[in-house]
Every structure is written in structure tokens, then in C-alpha cells.
Amino acid sequence: MRIDQLLAEAALDLARAGVAEAELDARLLLEHLTKMSRSQLVLRFDRPLDEATVTRYRQLVEQRCRRIPLQHLTGVQEFWSLKFTVSPTVLIPRPETEFLLEQVLAACGKTGVSRALDLCTGSGVIAVVLARELACPVVAVDISEPALRVAAVNCSRHDAAGRVLLVAGDLFAPLHPACPFDLIVSNPPYVAEEAIGTLEPEVSLAEPRLALSGGPGGLHCIERIAGEAVPYLRPGGLLFCEIGADQGRAAAAIFEATNLPYDNVRIIDDWAGRPRVVQARHIPR
Secondary structure, eight states: OBHHHHHHHHHHHHHHTTOTTHHHHHHHHHHHHHTOOHHHHHHTTTSBOOHHHHHHHHHHHHHHHTTOOHHHHHSEEEETTEEEEOOTTSOOOOHHHHHHHHHHHHHHTTTOOSOEEEESOTTSHHHHHHHHHHOSOEEEEESOHHHHHHHHHHHHHTTOTTTEEEEESSTTTTSOTTSOEEEEEEOOOOBOGGGGGGSOHHHHTTSOHHHHBOSGGGOHHHHHHHHHSGGGEEEEEEEEEEOOTTOHHHHHHHHTOTTSOEEEEEEEEOTTSOEEEEEEEEOOO
16 A cells, blocks of 8 residues: 555544544654654655555554554654653653743753752653753652653663662652752642543543542642652752642642741743743742
8 A cells, every 4th residue: 555545544544533633643653663754755655565564554553543642652752852762651741841841941040950859750851851951960759660660761862871860769758858959840740630531541541640640639749749848958949840730829829838938939831821830949048
């Protein structure tokens, strides 16, 4: 079958299955399988593919029709203009987390960071970007050992293994407060447990619930980070946390609680004007 015919067939099947970007996914799956670029595919549109390749491609399309995420089929996701390895054991990196990192770098670029902490590291994208952009050591913690194995692959892939220390544990539990950090960054689980079933199947059925669910209301992990971070963040140090688009007021209230030593609490709206990041400073002594 010719490439153009095969792509048309795949796009139709994907659209019928409810895949939003059917034509794009059809092309990306074929690029992945054949290792051809978009321009190479276009130049060969009227040429046939061998039967083995056609069969394997149709298998990939059938999996995508079952709403298995494209990234799980290709094994990669682009983030920060870099290609990161992903698997079903980690959350697929999203543009919202790029926005989080932009805010971190904008705030820290002038002051400098000697030591940073990435909580709930998952695939390791935050740790890798911090290590590359801030040129500082980063401790990256996750409760999931399978996720840490993916993070290790990404640290090696992007020459960050020497600057990133991967640690297994529940938030701050494996750390010692005698060595506080200048910067804490986290993309924690923040989806309300009761809302997970309303998400797209690629998310609700395919991504790790451990990385999604923030408990009833979605704020459990954010509350823990705010309450437990204090001994691990040096006075004057900054904390950044990704939040849900409906959590701005609640997140600000958590960090502004009178029993917590934070000031300069900010809720930062993303490119679409939705609350996306909470920023707070540990009050200097």
C-alpha cells in the first residue's frame, strides 16, 4: 500500500475512535516506525511500503485507537526542546510544566541557586532542566522506583547524571533538614480523585494514578509540601509548585496560613490566563 493511502486510512480510523489530532498522530506513528522525517514521507507519498511495515503500522494504529497514548507507543515526548523517554510508569510531560520552569528560571536566574530539590520527579524533566539551566546540583525525589528508573535514563540521555541525585521516598522523608535547599520545585499529583474519571482516556486509563491523584479536592500533596518544606528550604529560599487551573485561591490560602513562615506568595497564571503556579518564599531570618 502507498504511504499516502496508508496515512489516509489510519487518520480515518483514529478519527472514528475519537482521537483529537488523528492526522497528526497517524503521521507521527509512521515517522516513528519508519524513522523517516516528515519531508521524507512527503517525498515518498506515492511509494508503497513493504507488507511487514504496513502490518506493524496498522497494529500501532489499532493500539492508538484504543486510546493508548501516542507517547507510550513511540516511547518519547519532546519537552524543553529535548526528547525525553517516557513509559506508562510516569506522567507524560506537558506544556504546563514548561511554564512552571519558565517561572522558576525567571525568578532564580539573577540570584543563583547552589542546590535545588525536585519533588515528585517522575520522568525527571524538571530535574534535568534545572541541572542544565542553573548549572547546580539537583536532588530529585519520587515515591515510585519504576519512575526513578525512567528518570535515570533521561538524566543520562541529557548529560545530567553527574548533577542529579535520584532518591526514592515519600516527599521529604528520605532527606535531612541539616542540608536545606535554595530552591524547591514540584509538579505534584493535583487532580481531584473524583475528577480523574472525567479526563480523556489517555490520561484516566493510561497514566499512573499515583502521579495524578491529589486526593479529594486535589490538594493533599500541595498541603503536605507547604507544611513539610520549611526545614528543608533555607530562609529566603523559593518554592514553586504546579497547581490545577481551579486551585489558585485554595493554594494561596495554604501557603498564607498563619502557622507557616512564607511570604511573597504569588499565584501565576499560565499562557491561557489560568492559575498554574504557586510561588512562595521562606521568610528570611
